[in-house]
Amino acid sequence: MLDIKFIRENPELVRTAAARKNTDLDLDGLLRLDKERRENILEVEKLKQQLNTASAEIAKRKKAGENAAAAIAAMKAVSEQIGGMDARLREIESALQAKLLWVPNVPDESVPVGDESNNVTIRTWGEKPAFSFTPAPHWELGEKLGMLDLARGAKISGSGYFVLTGRGARLQRALINFMIDRHVREGYTEIRPPYLVTTQTMTGTGQLPKLADDMYKLGEEDMYLIPTGEVPVTNLHAGETLKAEALPLKYVSYTPCFRREAGAHGKDTRGMMRVHQFDKVELVKIVQPESSFAELELLTADAEDILQALELPYRVRMLATGDLSFAATKCYDLEVWSAGVDNHLEVSSCSNFLDFQARRMNTRYRPAPKEKLRFVHTLNGSGLALPRTMIALLENHQTARGTIRIPEKLRPYFGGEDEIG
């Protein structure tokens, strides 16, 4: 959420930002409500002051045993008037709040303007593997090696679900442990959050109200299945005032993620590339405002470390404004190369949200004693998404014999084995 004062003072900036994010925005309606709100406050507070003064007077007279009937009668009318005006003000405020929740964050100046064709490759790492044969896609490798069962996933849950079996299931477990251990070594605290969260929590990080169609909502309760660990982990500190010396907070969590992927039909649907449920190791940072952009670089590097350790070539892309998510001001995508599907796959999005989420969650800190409270800045990034990491691992590390080579650094997590065959 943006500060209403900021919007009031920079309407064109906000308008341009929304347009560049391809977001419809009724900015004029919002500003009108803001104006109306302040006018109403001015009016009703005048009356409240009158009422308060009179009430004190009534109390004094009653104590002195004097008659206060006239004043009470007069105040009854004022009180009623205030009641009506307060009701009106509440309506305005909730309408304003509703609109504010739909205003996207402003892209940082360093972000290229345009759609996804304007995304910029910042750097690349590793060499695409060379093969003396045509590399197979993961769905063939996985099925042949008894690691992946797509047919049964579809049977029990429908399209967009898969089953990992045997060494496939074990490999994923190994990867989760591997990732978490590495991040913990970098100073992240491991978190196991709930996977079902409230509407308020979903609103805190910005998934609601805008992305409601992309999420699974429970029928009986007012709860949602998390689309990413970002939601419960960032919201850990919703409504809190943090100590400055506690910052930055760095968390790593493993969670399943649930996505309806509404409107994504027909795109990357083969195998495990785009599914309704997948596992993810997520990094979250809560930091002081001055350091958030530097922390973004560090966070991205921490995610990259996983790909490097797994010997998977990738590129880092800075997203253009049109590709940037609703809440982000700047975002790097990590795209791993995968030989079988002959494509880059997004395995991580590392984003800085500035105080956009903090404002929604109401998470603040006091920079120093006596100083005013400020909103923290929040960041997150995958470290990494499991299915696509597994895809790249299977496809890039496949051998002519049809086996999969386990990268050296992962072997301790896979019983010391160096190959799946």
Next chain:
RNA sequence: GGAGAGGUGGCCGAGUGGCCGAAGGCAGCUGCCUGCUAAGCAGUUAACGGGGAAACUCGUUCCAGGGUUCGAAUCCCUGCCUCUCCGCCA
């Protein structure tokens, strides 16, 4: 699911209709004092919103939302959460 207790400022904790934004204590901050691993004394310390260049000023806030009243932390209703006991349960 059943029974009970409770939710007050950074923390503890008083407060059952009228200068209560809220006693007292702790913690913090500012002085003074003392020269010693600390104590004493005095003062001070909430958030949010409106107006104002500012000084400042006004309003709101005692879990949340309604209600009663001229006036509610205090009374009534609903909800949420926490704790204890019982039941159920991986």
